[in-house]
Amino acid sequence: MKKYILLAFAILFVGIYLFPLYWMYVTGLKAGSEIFRFPPTFWPQTLHFNVVDIWVRLRMDRFLTNSLIIALGATAIIVAVGTGCAYALARVRSIWMDVALFATLMMQVLPSSLMITPIFVSFNMVGLLEYPRLAVVLAQAAKLLPLYIVLCRTAFMQVPRELEEAALVDGNSRMGAFFQIAVPLARNGILVTSVLVFLQSFGEYVYSRSLIGERALQPATVGLQSFMGPNTSDWSGVMTYSAIYVTPILIVFVLLQRRIVSGLTAGALK
Amino acid sequence: MTSMAQIELEHVDKHYGQFHALKDINLTIPKGSFVALVGPSGCGKSTLLRSLAGLESISGGTMKIAGERMNGVPPRRRDVAMVFQSYALYPHMTVRENLTYSMRLNRRPKEECEKAAKDVAAITGLDELLDRYPRQLSGGQRQRVAMGRAIIRDPKAFLFDEPLSNLDAALRVHMRKEIRSLHDRLRATSVYVTHDQVEAMTMADHVVVLRDGIIEQQGAPLELYDHPANRFVAGFIGSPAMNFIDAAVSETGDAIVLEGLDAVLPIDRRLQPGRQVKAGLRPEHLRLGAPENSSIRLEIAVVEFTGAASYLSSATDPELTIFHAGRVEVKSGEVVGVSIAPELVHLFDPVTEERILAQSGSE
Amino acid sequence: MAHFWSSIRDSRGFDALLVWLALGYLTVFSAFPLVYNFVISLQTVDLFSLASFDRPFVGLENYREVLSDPVAGTVLWNTIRFVVLSVVFQLLIGFGLALFFQQDFPGSSYLRGLFLAGWIMPALVVGAVWSWILAGDFGVLNYVLRSFGLIDENIFWLSDHQVSLYSVIIANIWLGVPFNMILLSVGLASIPQDLYEAAELDGAGAWQRFYTITLPLMRAPLGAVVSLGIIFTLQQFDLFAALTQGGPSNASNVAQYWSWQLSFQTYQISRGSVVSVLMIVFVIGVAAIYTRSTRYEQNY
Numbered sequence: 001m002k003k004y005i006l007l008a009f010a011i012l013f014v015g016i017y018l019f020p021l022y023w024m025y026v027t028g029l030k031a032g033s034e035i036f037r038f039p040p041t042f043w044p045q046t047l048h049f050n051v052v053d054i055w056v057r058l059r060m061d062r063f064l065t066n067s068l069i070i071a072l073g074a075t076a077i078i079v080a081v082g083t084g085c086a087y088a089l090a091r092v093r094s095i096w097m098d099v100a101l102f103a104t105l106m107m108q109v110l111p112s113s114l115m116i117t118p119i120f121v122s123f124n125m126v127g128l129l130e131y132p133r134l135a136v137v138l139a140q141a142a143k144l145l146p147l148y149i150v151l152c153r154t155a156f157m158q159v160p161r162e163l164e165e166a167a168l169v170d171g172n173s174r175m176g177a178f179f180q181i182a183v184p185l186a187r188n189g190i191l192v193t194s195v196l197v198f199l200q201s202f203g204e205y206v207y208s209r210s211l212i213g214e215r216a217l218q219p220a221t222v223g224l225q226s227f228m229g230p231n232t233s234d235w236s237g238v239m240t241y242s243a244i245y246v247t248p249i250l251i252v253f254v255l256l257q258r259r260i261v262s263g264l265t266a267g268a269l270k
Numbered sequence: 271m272t273s274m275a276q277i278e279l280e281h282v283d284k285h286y287g288q289f290h291a292l293k294d295i296n297l298t299i300p301k302g303s304f305v306a307l308v309g310p311s312g313c314g315k316s317t318l319l320r321s322l323a324g325l326e327s328i329s330g331g332t333m334k335i336a337g338e339r340m341n342g343v344p345p346r347r348r349d350v351a352m353v354f355q356s357y358a359l360y361p362h363m364t365v366r367e368n369l370t371y372s373m374r375l376n377r378r379p380k381e382e383c384e385k386a387a388k389d390v391a392a393i394t395g396l397d398e399l400l401d402r403y404p405r406q407l408s409g410g411q412r413q414r415v416a417m418g419r420a421i422i423r424d425p426k427a428f429l430f431d432e433p434l435s436n437l438d439a440a441l442r443v444h445m446r447k448e449i450r451s452l453h454d455r456l457r458a459t460s461v462y463v464t465h466d467q468v469e470a471m472t473m474a475d476h477v478v479v480l481r482d483g484i485i486e487q488q489g490a491p492l493e494l495y496d497h498p499a500n501r502f503v504a505g506f507i508g509s510p511a512m513n514f515i516d517a518a519v520s521e522t523g524d525a526i527v528l529e530g531l532d533a534v535l536p537i538d539r540r541l542q543p544g545r546q547v548k549a550g551l552r553p554e555h556l557r558l559g560a561p562e563n564s565s566i567r568l569e570i571a572v573v574e575f576t577g578a579a580s581y582l583s584s585a586t587d588p589e590l591t592i593f594h595a596g597r598v599e600v601k602s603g604e605v606v607g608v609s610i611a612p613e614l615v616h617l618f619d620p621v622t623e624e625r626i627l628a629q630s631g632s633e
Numbered sequence: 634m635a636h637f638w639s640s641i642r643d644s645r646g647f648d649a650l651l652v653w654l655a656l657g658y659l660t661v662f663s664a665f666p667l668v669y670n671f672v673i674s675l676q677t678v679d680l681f682s683l684a685s686f687d688r689p690f691v692g693l694e695n696y697r698e699v700l701s702d703p704v705a706g707t708v709l710w711n712t713i714r715f716v717v718l719s720v721v722f723q724l725l726i727g728f729g730l731a732l733f734f735q736q737d738f739p740g741s742s743y744l745r746g747l748f749l750a751g752w753i754m755p756a757l758v759v760g761a762v763w764s765w766i767l768a769g770d771f772g773v774l775n776y777v778l779r780s781f782g783l784i785d786e787n788i789f790w791l792s793d794h795q796v797s798l799y800s801v802i803i804a805n806i807w808l809g810v811p812f813n814m815i816l817l818s819v820g821l822a823s824i825p826q827d828l829y830e831a832a833e834l835d836g837a838g839a840w841q842r843f844y845t846i847t848l849p850l851m852r853a854p855l856g857a858v859v860s861l862g863i864i865f866t867l868q869q870f871d872l873f874a875a876l877t878q879g880g881p882s883n884a885s886n887v888a889q890y891w892s893w894q895l896s897f898q899t900y901q902i903s904r905g906s907v908v909s910v911l912m913i914v915f916v917i918g919v920a921a922i923y924t925r926s927t928r929y930e931q932n933y
Contacts, residue, residue, distance in 0.1 A: 006738040013730065014744050017751065020807065023773060024762045039776050081658050084651030092648045100652050102924060107663045109920040113870035113889040114909040115663070117896040118670035121906075124683060142662030149655060165325050166358035168345040169429075170372040170419070174647040184362050196753075203755020205871045210897050221757045225874060228761060235765050242758045253753050257746045260753075265819045269742065 021250075028240035035236050054240045058227060060220070064245070066133065067219035070208065071201040073137035078148045078197050081141075083190060086152035087182055091161065101153075108146035112206040115143070120210055132212040136219075139207045144197045151196070154266040155189020156182060192263030195256060199249055220245050276301040276336055276459040277322065277427060283330035284317055284483075291317045293483040295331070299427075299476075302457045304450070306474035308464055309506070314483040315463045319429050322461060324348050336426045346375075351420035352429040355436065357412045359404040359419075365391075366400040369418050386422050393452070394418040410441050417449070421456065428453075430462040434469065446473055467507050471495070479503050501548060501623040504616055510553045510581065513590050516620065517549040526615070530587055533566040538612040547626060550616035553581070553593035556608045558600070564607025566590075570600055582606075667913065674910045678902040691903075699907045704883055704891070711798055712867075712887040715805070719869075720862040722806045727813025727858070732847075734814070735821045745818065748811040756808060760875025763804040767791055767876070794884035797877045801885055804872050809865060813858050820854030821847070860923035867916050888912050 027035065031048040034041060054060065089101050119139050120129075128135045159182055167177040183190070205221040212218050224245065228238055253260065261269050277299040284292035292314050299305050307315040320326040321333065324345035333340045340348055351372075359368050367374075369390055370383040391397045394414040404412055413433065420428050433449075434442045450473045453460055464470055470477045471491040478488040479502075487499040498504035504512050517526040519541045525534050526549055535549070561567045571585035575597060582592040582600060592608060600606055617626040674695055676688040699705060734745040751759070766774050769789035778784045790800040824847065832842050870889055873879055879886030879894060886894075888908055896905030 003738040006733075006736055007740060010734065010738065010741065010744045013733070014747050017748055017807075017810070020759070020762045020766060021750065021754075023766060027765060036771050038771055039780070040771065040773050077658075081655045085655030088648040088651040092645075097648075097652070100656060103656070103664075104659070105924050106917055106920055107659050109864045109868075109916050110663060110667070110913060111868040111870070111889055111916060113868070113893045114912050114916075115666055115670075116893060117902060117905045117909050118666035118673060119662075120896065121673055121678065121683065121902060122666060122669050125686070138662055142659060145655060145659060146663075160356060160358065162354045162356050162358035163360060165323075165345075166352065166354060166360070166419075167371070168325065169323050169348075169350065169352045170423075171346040171375045173344070173346060176375070178647070181360060199753055203757065205755070205757045205874065206893070209874070210893070221755055221871070224757060224761060228764070228875065235768070235771075238761055239765065242761050246754055246758050249753060249755070250750060253750055257743075257749070260749065261742075261746045261815065264749075264815060269745075269815065269818055269822060 024239045024242050027236055028243045030236055032236055050237065050240050051244060054237055055244065058223060058241065060244060062216060063218065063220040063223035066217055067202050069133055070136050070140065070204060070219055071198050074140040074144065074201040075194055075198045077141040078145050079194055082145050082148040083152060086149045087156045087178060090153045090156035104146045104149050108150060112143055116206055116210045129211060133217055135211045136207045140201050140204050144200055148193050148197050151193040151263065152190055155186040159185045188259065189263055192259045195252065202249065274301045278334040281331035282328050282333060284321060285329045291483050295485060297478060299459060299461065301459055303475045304453050304460045304462065304473060305476045305478060306462045306464060306470035307478050307480060308467055308470040309480035311465060313480040315480050316431060319431055319461060319463045323350055323352050323429055349425050350427045350429055351423045351425040352431065353416045353420050353433045355432045357416040359412055359415055361404050364401050364403055365396060365415050368415055369422050372423050390418045390422045393421065409437055413437060413445060428458055428460040430460065432464055449473065468509060479506060499625050501618045504550050508552055510591050510593060513551045513553065515549045515588050517547050519543055519545045519547060531566055535565050535610065535615055536612045537615050546620050548618040548620045550618060551610055553591045555610050555614040556592045558594055558598060559607045559609055561605055561607035564609045566608040567605055568608055569605050570602060573600055573602060670906050671910055673903055674906040676903055680900050695903045695907045699904050707883050708886050708888055708891045711885065714798060715802060715887050716863055716866045718802050719805045719809060719866045720859060723809035723813045723862055724858060727810050728817050730814045731817035731821055734818065748814060751807060752811040756871035757875050759808055760804060760872045764791060764876050767800050791877050792881055794881045797881060797885040801872050801876050804876060805866065805869055809862060816858050817854055820851050824850050856926060857923065860919055863919050864916060867912065
C-alpha cells in the first residue's frame, strides 16, 4: 500500500515539474481570445490548430533546416575528432594523459556567452564570418567536444583492456583493435553521447545569435527570439512554434530515456 | 622432448619508472615443453608473460622466439597465442567468430575458417555451441573457447595467464588435467603463469619460481620440492607450508639442536659445530610416535581432520604443523613424539637464506 | 617514415595521434580565443578597429573603465544573487527529489528519468514558456498564487525591477533541478544498503540515519553538485535573452549577459572582453578546485 502512495506522490511531483511543458502545448491549442482570459482555462474550450499557419508564416522549415545543419555539422566534427581522444584518455595512464584530461575538463566549463567575444573578433579577422553557419558549427563543436570526450571516456573505460590485448595477440594492430573491438563495445555510450551533443547543438543560441546576421541562415532559436520580440501578444503562436520545435527533441528523449540516464551516470542509474 | 630452444630470454630487464619489475631474467624454454611461472602476486610473472606476448616492452636484454629476436616486435607479428585470466572473449562475436578471429584477420578463405572452427570445436567439446555468444556460456565453456581460440592458431607458443583462477575448485582440478592432456596431444610450447603452486607442480614439466622480479629457482617440479635452493622456494612449494625453526649445529657436527623445542635432530651431513642454521621440516615428513622414542616432544594445541588426513598444530613457540595421512587419536593438550628421517631435514643459512650444501659433498 | 607509421599502427604513436587530433582542435577553437580574449581586453576594439590587426594598446585602461562603471556593481551583486539562489534551491529541491525517488516503489526509476525532459530542452524555449507562465496580466503563475491567497495583486515578474531577477532564477532552478537530482541519485545509489541496516540494528531512527550516514557519505557528491551548479549557472545566457534581456534597466543583468551586451549591442568589444576575462578566470578557478577535489574519488 505504501508503495502506491509513494507512486501517487511521484506522479504528482512529475506532473508539477512538467507543467510548463503541458502549458506550452495547451496554450498552443487555444484561440487568441481564450489566451487572455483570467482566470486562465486549463483545457482549451475551443481547439485551435495554428501549426500550419505558424510553420508557413514564419518559414519554420528554413529555421529548422538551419538548426539541423548546425547540429549535424557540430556532431560530425565532435564524433570524428573526440572518439579517439576519449579512447586514448581511457586507456593510457601517464602524466601527459593526465595533463590532457585536465585541460579538457577545463575547456568544458567555458561559457559560450563569454567565449563569443574573442571568437567573433578572431573569426571576423580570418574571414570566417562570410560562412556564418560554418562559423557556428566550428565554435559549437569546440564548446561540446570536451563534454563528449569526458562522457565517452567512461564508456571506453568499461570495455576490458584484455579484450583489446587478446585482439593484438590474435594479430590485430592497435588501430584495428580500436575499430573492431573498442568502438563496437563502447557503441552504446558513443551513441547516447552523440545524441546528447546533437540535441544540445539543435538548441544552440548564443553563437548563432551573435555570428549569423542573415535571417535566412538563422536557426530556430534565433527565429523564436525574434518572433517573441519585446512585446509580443501572440502567445498562442509562440507556444505553437515552441511545441513544433521541441516535440522531435522530446520524442527522441522518450525513446532513449533509459540509455540517456545510464549514459550520463556511467551506468550507475538506469 | 626435443632440446631445441623455442623461447630464449637473455638478461631481460623491465622498469616501470622507478620500479624494477624484472631483474636480469635468463630463461630457456625447449620446444614442446610446458613451463609454469609461479610466485606470489607482484613477483613479475605476469609482466614476463606479457612481455613475451609483446603487450609490454622490455627495457633491456634480448628475447627470442623460435630463434627470432622479438624486442620491439608488435604482438601481431610474434605468432603467439594467449589465454587470459578473464578469457577476454569478444562479447559481440559468436563462439565461431571468436575462434576464427585471427584467421579472418589474416584474410584466410571462409571454408578454411569454417573447417578449422569445426576441428577445434571437436577437440575442445564446443561442437554444439558455435553459434552462441559468450554471455550464453558457463564458466567452463568460456574457458574452452579461450583455449580453442589459442589452439586454432597453431602458434609458436601458448601463453596462459592464470586461466583457471575464475573457476570453482572442482572445475579447476578438471580443467587442469584437460589442459595438460591437450598439451600432451598438441606438443606445443606452453608458458603458464599461476600463483597456485599446486597448479604449477601438477601441470608443468619445468617450474620457474619468481620473487620480486628475480628467478629464485627453476627445475622439474619434484626437484624443486626435494631440493629447494633457498628458504623462499622451500616455503612456497608444498602444502601445507614447510615449518622453519632456528637451530644450531651440535658439537659433534652431525646433528642440530632446535631452539625453543629442546630437541636434537640427526642430519645426514657434517657441518661446522656451533653454526647457526634455519631448519626446514615439511609437515608431511614429520612422523608421529611415542614421546619416549622420538627426537621431538610436543604439546598439541589444535587437531584438524579433513577425513582423509589430519593436521596437528603444536602449542610450542615456534609452532610446528604436522600432516598425518589418515586419522589420529590425539587430543588438544596431549604431548606427542615426532621424528623425521635425517635426509629429509632441509637446512638454510639464516642470513643468506640459501640452502646449505653438505661440506662432505654427500649431496 | 616507416618507423613513424609502424608507431602509429602498433604503439604509443596511435594514442598520441588520437589525443592530438582533439587537443589540436581545442587549441585552435578554444585555447586560442581564450588567450586572444586577454589580448583584446588590453586593446581598444570597436567597430572601426575590429578588422585591423594593428589596434591601439591601452594596457589596463579597459579594466579601470569597466570596474568604475556604476553598472558593474549592480551586475556583480545580481550575479552573486543569481548564482547563490539558483544553486541553493536547485540543490535543496534536487536532493529532496533524489531522496524521494531512492525509495522502492513501482516505476521509480522511469519517473525519475522523466525529469530530464526539462534538462534536454533548448534553454531558449524554456525561457519562452516561462515568460508566458510569468506574464503579468494573464500569466498562470499569478493565477495560481492568487487562488492560494498568497498574493492580492498580480506581480509583473518580468518588468518589475524588484522581481525581474527572481523570475530568471525561478526558470533557472527549474532547468537545473533534474541534473542535480540525477547526480545526487548516483551518490545515494552508491551507499551500501547494509550500512543502513547496521545503523538500524544499532538503534538509529530515520532522521539519525540521514544525519549520521547519508549526509556524511554524500559530501563528495554534494560538493560536486555545488561546483557544477556554479559552473552551469554562470553559463546561463538563453534564459536572460528570452525572459528579461537583463532589464528593466539592468535590474536583472548578470556578468555573462552584460559581457555579451557590451560586445554585441553597444559594440564596446574591449569592455565586453574585460568582463569575459574576469568571469572566465573565476569559472576556471571553480572548475580547477572541483576537478582536483574529485580526481581521487571518481574514475575521471
